[in-house]
Amino acid sequence: MASDLDRVLDRIDGDIDAALERLFSVLRIKSVSTDPAFAKECAACAAWHVEDLKSIGFEAMAHATPGHPIVVGHDRSTSGKSVLFYGHYDVQPTDPLNLWDHDPFEPFIETRKDGTKAIRGRGSSDDKGQVMTFVEACRAWKAVTGRLPVGITVLLEGEEETGGVNLPPFLASHADELRADVGLICDTNMWDARTPAIQTMLRGLCNDEVTIRAADRDLHSGFYGNAAANPNAVLVRILASLRDETGRVTLPGFYEGVPELPEALKADWQKLPFDEKAFLGAVGLSEPAGEKGRSVLEMVWSRPTCEITGIGGGYQGEGFKTVIPSVASAKVSFRLVFDQDPETVRAAFRAHVQKLLPPDCEASFIKHGGSRAVRFPVDAPSFAKARAALAEEWGREAFFIGGGGSIPVTGLIKEKLGMDVVLAGFALEDDRIHSPNEKYELESFRRGIRSWARILDAFSR
Ligand code: BES
Ligand code: MN
Numbered sequence: 001m002a003s004d005l006d007r008v009l010d011r012i013d014g015d016i017d018a019a020l021e022r023l024f025s026v027l028r029i030k031s032v033s034t035d036p037a038f039a040k041e042c043a044a045c046a047a048w049h050v051e052d053l054k055s056i057g058f059e060a061m062a063h064a065t066p067g068h069p070i071v072v073g074h075d076r077s078t079s080g081k082s083v084l085f086y087g088h089y090d091v092q093p094t095d096p097l098n099l100w101d102h103d104p105f106e107p108f109i110e111t112r113k114d115g116t117k118a119i120r121g122r123g124s125s126d127d128k129g130q131v132m133t134f135v136e137a138c139r140a141w142k143a144v145t146g147r148l149p150v151g152i153t154v155l156l157e158g159e160e161e162t163g164g165v166n167l168p169p170f171l172a173s174h175a176d177e178l179r180a181d182v183g184l185i186c187d188t189n190m191w192d193a194r195t196p197a198i199q200t201m202l203r204g205l206c207n208d209e210v211t212i213r214a215a216d217r218d219l220h221s222g223f224y225g226n227a228a229a230n231p232n233a234v235l236v237r238i239l240a241s242l243r244d245e246t247g248r249v250t251l252p253g254f255y256e257g258v259p260e261l262p263e264a265l266k267a268d269w270q271k272l273p274f275d276e277k278a279f280l281g282a283v284g285l286s287e288p289a290g291e292k293g294r295s296v297l298e299m300v301w302s303r304p305t306c307e308i309t310g311i312g313g314g315y316q317g318e319g320f321k322t323v324i325p326s327v328a329s330a331k332v333s334f335r336l337v338f339d340q341d342p343e344t345v346r347a348a349f350r351a352h353v354q355k356l357l358p359p360d361c362e363a364s365f366i367k368h369g370g371s372r373a374v375r376f377p378v379d380a381p382s383f384a385k386a387r388a389a390l391a392e393e394w395g396r397e398a399f400f401i402g403g404g405g406s407i408p409v410t411g412l413i414k415e416k417l418g419m420d421v422v423l424a425g426f427a428l429e430d431d432r433i434h435s436p437n438e439k440y441e442l443e444s445f446r447r448g449i450r451s452w453a454r455i456l457d458a459f460s461r
Contacts, residue, residue, distance in 0.1 A: 004144065004145050004457075005454065005457045007144045007145075008140045008141055008145070008453045009450055009453060009454075011143055011144050012136065012140045012446070012449050012450055012453060013446070013450075015136075015139075015140065015143075016446055019132070019136045019139075019449065020109070020119070022052065022132065022136075023107070023119065023124075023128065023129060023132045024107045024121075026045065026048055026049070026052075026089070026123075026132065027105065027107040027122070027123055027124060027128055027129075028105055028106070028107065029041050029044055029045040029048060030091075030105050031044075031045035031068075031089055031090050031123070031158060032090070032091055032092070032093050032094070033068055033091070033158055033160075033161050033162045033164070034092075034093060034161060034162045035093060039068070042068040042069070042090060042158045043062075043068065043069055045089045045090075045158065046062040046068065046069040046070075046089060046156070046158060047062060047069075049062075049071045049156055050062050052135065053071070053073035053135070053154060054073075056135070056138055056139045056142050057075060057077070057142055058073035058075045058138075058154065059073065059074045059075070060072065060073035060154075061073075065166035065170065066166060067158070067159050067164055067166045068090065068157075068158030068159050068164070070155070070166070070167065071089070071155070071156040072153065072155055072156075072174070072178070073153070073154040074151075074153050074177075075138070075148050075152050076151045077147045077148060078147055078149065078150055078151050078460075080150065080151065080460070081150045081181050081459055081460060082150060082153070082180035082181050083150055083151070083152055083153070083180050083181065083182055083183070083184050083456075083459065084153045084155060084179070084183045084413070084417070084419065085134050085152060085153070085155065085183075085185070085186075086155045086183060086184070086187075086409055086413065086421075087127050087131035087134065087154075087155075087185070087186060087187060088127045088157050088158065088160035088161065088187070089127075089128065089131065089157070090157070090160055090161050090162070091126070091161065092122070092126070092161050092434045094436070096436065100436045101437055102120065102437075104121060104436075104438070105121065106121070107119060107120060107124060108121070109442065110439070116441070117441075117442040117443075118439040118442060119439060119440045119442060120437070120438070121438065121439075122438055123438070124431075124438055124439055124440040125427045125428075125431035125432075125433050125439065125440040126427065126431070126433035126434065126438070127160070127187045129427075129444070129448075130186040130187055130426065130427060130440075130448065131156065132445070132449075133426060133444075133445060133449045133451070134184070134186050134452050135154070136449040137449050137450075137451075137452035137453040137456060138456075141456065149456045149457050149459065150456055150459050150460050151180070152456075153178060153180055155178060160187075160408070160409070162369075163205070163207065163368060163369030163370075163371075163408060164369075165369070167408075167409060168412055168416075171413070171416050171417065172416055175416060178417060179417045179418070179419065181382075182382040182419055182420055182421070182422060182459075183410075183413045183417075183419045183420065183421035183422070184455075185407060185409075185410065185421055185422070185423050185424075185425075186424060186426070187407055187423070187425055187427075188403060188405070188407075188424070188427065189425055189427045189428060189431075190427065190428060190444070191272075191401060192428070192429075193441065193443075194394065194396060195399060196391070196393070196394045196396070196398040196399075196424070196426075196451065197399045197400070197401045197424075197425075198386060198390070198400055198401070198422060198423060198424050199402065199403045199423040199424075200375065200376050200383075200400045200402065200423070201301070201302075201373065201374065201375040201376070201402050202373060202374050202403060202405065202406055202407055202410055202411075202423070203335040203337055203373050203403070203404055203406050204335070204337070204371045204372040204373035204374070204406060204408075204411065205333065205335060205342065205369065205370055205371050205406045205408065206333075206334040206342040206346050206349075206370040207309075207331065207333045207334075207367075207370065208332050208334075208346055208349055208365055208366070208367060208368060209310075209329060209330070209331045209332070209365065209366040209368060210235070210329060210330055210332065210350075210353055210363055210364075210365055211327055211328070211329040211363065211364050211365075211366075212231040212234050212238075212327065212328050212329070212357075212363050213231060213326060213361070213363075213364070214228065214229040214230070214231045214234070214326060214327075214360050214361050214362075215228055215229070215324070215326045215360075216326065218323050218324065218326050219324040220324075221322040224324055225324065228324050229358055229360045229361050230324050230325075231325055231327055231361065232313040232314050232325055232328045234328070234356075235311075235328040235329070235330055237356065238352070238353055238356045238357075239308055239311070239330055239332070241352075242306050242308075242332070242349075243306065246291060246292045247289065247291040247292055248291055249305075249306045250352075251306075251345070251348040251349060251352055252348060252352075253344070253348055254340075254345065254348060257338055257339030257340050257341070258303070258338050258340060259338060261302050269295075269298075269301070269402070272399065274296070274297055276288065276295070276296040279296060280296070282429075282430070290305065297402070300403075300404035301401075301402030301403060302337055302338075302402055303337060304334060304335055304340060305334065305335045306333075306334050307332070307333050307334075307335070308330055308332055308333075309333045310330060310331035311329075311330045311331075312328065312329055313327065313328025313329065314328070331368070332349065334349070335404065335406065336372065336373050337373045338373055338375070339373075340372070340373065341372065342370025342371060343370060345370075346367065346370065350363075350365055353365075371406060371408035371411055371412075376414075376420050376422075382420060382422055383400075383422060385461075386398075386422045386424055386455050386458065386459075387400070388458060389451065389455040389457070389458040390424065390451055390454075390455070392454055393450050393451045394447065394451075403423075407423075424451065426440075426445070426447065426448035426451070427444065428441060
């Protein structure tokens with residue numbers, strides 16, 4: 001006789017077209033969190049999820065915040081083990097729009113020459129497609145058995161992509177309602193299209209914006225050139241001094257709390273079939289640009305970085321304008337590892353800018369969020385169970401991997417709720433998240449749903 005799990009897996013395959021229709025309806029909602037023009041769409045997206053969760057039998061509501069709503073749904077029809085699933089319903093802006101091959105919010109299935117299929121649209125991968133893999137797994141369990149294998153709380157936020165300030169206090173004030181045995185997040189990548197992965201660490205983040213002002217107006221560069229302080233020149237000198245010629249970040253104390261990798265982990269990573277040349281080659285590069293003497297995996301997984309993510313000052317339009325600008329500004333993003341503290345790094349960065357500021361120049365700063373890095377003890381049973389369930393579905397061992405991106409809530413779940421988080425995602429490196437032409441493989445979606453169905457089953461044992 002077929003087990004409940006077998007029947008659930010069959011149901012998932014049989015229901016895939018309806019599941020895609022549901023995903024398409026949520027992909028059509030333009031929930032761009034960073035742009036206030038889309039606030040209504042963000043609220044509509046939250047409302048969509050509330051209705052959808054209710055339709056599966058969850059008790060769900062959207063909690064208003066000063067920003068976008070936070071959706072919480074509970075299904076406690078099963079006592080015993082419980083999980084908290086986190087995802088985000090907001091998406092990145094679509095610009096530059098002219099680089100899209102289609103309307104970002106009119107999702108469709110693309111069939112390639114080799115017969116493989118991809119779901120196309122903003123959010124198809126990050127994170128709407130991934131969120132729906134979990135929701136669809138719950139739906140299938142409910143449809144087949146009338147219950148879920150474990151107690152489930154779903155938490156969906158609408159400000160992940162903006163490093164929003166409203167989730168941390170919500171976690172603190174709803175800690176008892178949200179606490180469960182383990183956290184689950186579906187917002188990360190597989191190792192490759194055939195090999196599942198659990199990401200066991202995430203980098204933290206410290207984003208800061210600096211503006212340098214000198215003269216009280218833009219100046220004719222002939223009349224004033226040489227005599228007037230030039231904010232563009234001051235800014236680039238300061239920015240260039242953030243790293244030395246070996247690629248190390250120069251801020252005093254920056255590497256405090258950044259240990260060398262444990263030898264065992266280093267050895268594990270060396271065994272991963274990772275090709276540095278191919279990784280860089282895929283985006284048109286050839287030479288690692290970071291700290292000398294480090295592998296590329298170390299650079300992006302276990303070493304901190306300082307990246308200038310935006311820069312502006314002076315005339316940037318067509319043609320040429322002979323002007324010394326009165327202001328220049330830059331956005332600087334630090335990725336943090338191990339025990340680096342975002343606010344200590346921010347203070348060191350600001351002190352560094354102040355120290356290098358010449359006469360007549362003034363610096364001001366805008367804080368754009370920060371989060372600590374996080375690492376999980378992967379010998380806990382939930383990790384082994386999830387790993388085995390993934391291997392069952394994909395027919396291959398799941399890798400425990402590091403990762404370069406950040407999901408700020410993860411550290412808070414650990415800190416404020418005391419829970420480990422299993423980060424299992426089905427996105428691929430070439431999904432173009434945050435970029436034009438974002439996609440999610442249909443197989444990521446289908447087998448992602450099946451993977452969660454198996455993981456929930458494994459957790460119930
Ligand atoms: N889902 C990504 C991060 C990610 C992708 C982590 C793949 C691991 C593997 C997430 O939505 C994201 O982009 N986060 C931002 C955080 C920020 C805007 C606060 C990031 O990493 O830049
Ligand atoms: Mn994401």
